[in-house]
Amino acid sequence: MSDKARIVGINHVALEVGNIEEALSFYGRAFEFSLRGRGEKMAFIDMGDQFIALFEGHGQHSDGGRHFGLVVDDKEKVRQQLQNAGVKLLPGRGVEFRDPWGNRVQIVEYANIQFTKHPAVLNGMGCAELRKSPAALDELAKKGMPIEQ
Secondary structure: OOOOOOOOOOOOEEEEEEOHHHHHHHHHHHHHEEEEEOOEEEEEEEEEOOOOEEOOOOOOOOOOOEEEEEOOOOOOHHHHHHHHHHEOOOOOOEEEEEEOOOOOOEEEHHHOOOOOOHHHHHOOOOOOOOOEEEEEEEHHHHOOOOOOO
């Protein structure tokens, strides 16, 4: 047992945007979501047991590497919706883009990564059918965290 606390997850990510209505419209073109809460200068996109906090800020400059990854049920649907909305994808084989305020977003598919949500949370989100790929299950098992699907 360590005398230090362990990081056990991410509760939320906070993004500075120029305008809440524009941000909700932008993200709504690519993703299906509901709001956990809303204020005059902030909104909270619900992700079951986590959320994204959008807040109106003073503006920041984007940089090359700082980003966050969103886990989705279907990465190719996101790619298509972004392309349909005229959003420029960043170079590379994955799905990455910048929102109008310079926030860099990487899209990853639930099946292919170690990140796991409790079945009750997935069910509550309407995603009970999501499963992990054999490679992701193997990675988790090697860490002593076998998952039964």
